[in-house]
Structures are given as C-alpha cells and as structure tokens.
Amino acid sequence: MTEVERRHRRVQRVVAIVYVGIPVVLLAIVAWVSSRGSAAAWIGCVVPVAMLGLGLFLLPKHRYQPRWWAGVGGLFGVVTGLFATLFPLVIGVWWPAVLALPAAIVGLLAGLLLARRANLALLVPVVPELAESPYELTFQLRGTPLATVLLGADSVEIRSSPAARGDEQSRRYPLSAITGTFEASLSGAERLKFPIALSAVGTPGPAVILQASGDDWVLPTNQAAILIELLDRRRTTI
Structure with a gap:
C-alpha cells in the first residue's frame, strides 16, 4: 500500500465520521430520550434522520473536496449540541437546556477539529x-489570511476566501488553459496583480508565476515548489 493510499483511508474514515457519525450520535441520543417519553416524542427523530440523509447525500459529492469538510462539520456539530440539550424538554427534563450554548460551542469545535x-x-x-x-488540494496565499489556490483534478482556482463567489472573488482556469508555471522569489516590495479583487500585504518569500489564458499572475505562497510540481503533474494527465 502506498503512502497516498494510507492517507486516503485515514482521511475517509474521519470524513465519514463528520458526515455520518455525528448524525448517528445525535440519532442515538434522541432515540434514547424519546424512549422515556410518550409516543409523540419520537417525532424528534426527524431532525437527526434528516441530518443523516443529508450527510449520506453530500458525502459522495464532498468526499474529495476538503473545502466543504469544515463547514459541514461545524454545522452538524452545532445542531447536535443544541438539539441534544434542548430535546429533553419534551419529556420534562429541563436541566440539559442550561448547557445548550456550551454544547453548541463544543459541537462546533468538535466538527471543525x-x-x-x-x-x-x-x-x-x-x-x-x-x-x-x-482530491482538491488547497494552498494558502501569503500576505492575506483567507485567500487560497485550489488545485482540482482538472482546474486551478484562485479564491479570496472559502466562501468566495463571482468573478471578483474567485477565478477558475481549466488546466488545459495553463501555459506555464515558474517559481520566483519575492522581496516583499513588489506590487502584485491578482486575477481577483484581493488586498495582500507584500511579504518576502517564494511565489508561483502562473501563465493562463494569456495572463501572468504572481501568487505568493510558501509552498511554491510543490504547488508547481503538482500543477505540472496534473496538467500532463488531462
């Protein structure tokens, strides 16, 4: 088994916990609480079952897209924390509700972690x-806290933030449109031009010169060498 195959197995186990394991935990809690109440209390199982259905639906779509994992994990964690502490109210147990906010925070952190x-x-x-x-591979741009380069199986995308939308915040190029990649060293004094609306603090260090669709972009990243190698490898396979 290769190193990448070992990583794939470890990653997919954790991703399955995020998308399926968290809803199953909530379903078990809700079922346990419902068993101590009236028959009507079982209606509460709708929420974790809906989460489980959503997780099973999204898992094949997001399996190789790390940009979605934190969002889904955080959302499922918050819902689990809130619902697990508030649902006991239906059987007259009120004290867990006092822990709703801390439980939501813990759930959020657990999903993100x-x-x-x-x-x-x-x-x-x-x-x-x-x-x-x-897998989609994400590389942080230096000098700006949220901007990334997202290397997909057949495209490369520059994004101003994880939730970027529109041409002003995100620019995508098919790998077939990439005509050249070069490593450069920046002094930090350069005025950089980006393909999206982005303010970056000039910092010294390595960068990638990306030539695509007739444009040249300088992308400062501390992982310039490996990004270029990955880009070139994927370009040769399309």
Missing part, C-alpha cells in the same frame, strides 16, 4: 504523489 484532522492527514506533508489522487 475533525475536519482539520482530515485535512492534516491528507496534506501533511504535501507529497508529489497527491497529484495522482482525486
């Missing part, structure tokens, strides 16, 4: 063999 664990299992350290995997 699980997503981060999956990301770390996939990307630490980044190896060239990941180019042959179906």
Whole structure:
C-alpha cells in the first residue's frame, strides 16, 4: 500500500465520521430520550434522520473536496449540541437546556477539529504523489489570511476566501488553459496583480508565476515548489 493510499483511508474514515457519525450520535441520543417519553416524542427523530440523509447525500459529492469538510462539520456539530440539550424538554427534563450554548460551542469545535484532522492527514506533508489522487488540494496565499489556490483534478482556482463567489472573488482556469508555471522569489516590495479583487500585504518569500489564458499572475505562497510540481503533474494527465 502506498503512502497516498494510507492517507486516503485515514482521511475517509474521519470524513465519514463528520458526515455520518455525528448524525448517528445525535440519532442515538434522541432515540434514547424519546424512549422515556410518550409516543409523540419520537417525532424528534426527524431532525437527526434528516441530518443523516443529508450527510449520506453530500458525502459522495464532498468526499474529495476538503473545502466543504469544515463547514459541514461545524454545522452538524452545532445542531447536535443544541438539539441534544434542548430535546429533553419534551419529556420534562429541563436541566440539559442550561448547557445548550456550551454544547453548541463544543459541537462546533468538535466538527471543525475533525475536519482539520482530515485535512492534516491528507496534506501533511504535501507529497508529489497527491497529484495522482482525486482530491482538491488547497494552498494558502501569503500576505492575506483567507485567500487560497485550489488545485482540482482538472482546474486551478484562485479564491479570496472559502466562501468566495463571482468573478471578483474567485477565478477558475481549466488546466488545459495553463501555459506555464515558474517559481520566483519575492522581496516583499513588489506590487502584485491578482486575477481577483484581493488586498495582500507584500511579504518576502517564494511565489508561483502562473501563465493562463494569456495572463501572468504572481501568487505568493510558501509552498511554491510543490504547488508547481503538482500543477505540472496534473496538467500532463488531462
């Protein structure tokens, strides 16, 4: 078994916990509470069952897209924390409701930490063999806290934030439109031009010069060398 295959197994176990495991935990809690109340209390199972259905629906779509894992994990964690503490009110048990806010925070953190664990299992350290995997690979742009370069199986995308929408905040190029990639070293004094609306603080360090669709972009990232290698590998396979 190769290193990438081992990573894939570890990552998918954690992703399955996020998308399926969290709803199953909530379903077990709600079922246990419902069993101590009237028959009408079982209607509460609709919420975790709906979460489970949503998780099973999204899992095949998001399996190789790490950008979604934190959002889904955080959402499912918050809902689980809130519902698990508020649902006992239907059987007259009120004290868990006092813990609703702390439970929501704990659920949020748990979901985010699980997503981060999956990301770390996939990307630490980044190896060239990941180019042959179906995963989207995310690289942070230096000098701006949220901007990233997203390397997909057949495209590369520059995003101003994880929730970026529209041409002003996100620019996507098919890999077939990439005509050149070069590594450069920046002093930090350069005035950089980006393909999206983005304000970045000039910082010294490595960068990627990306030539695409007749344009040249300078993308400052501390992982310039490995990003170029992954880009070039994926370009040769399309």
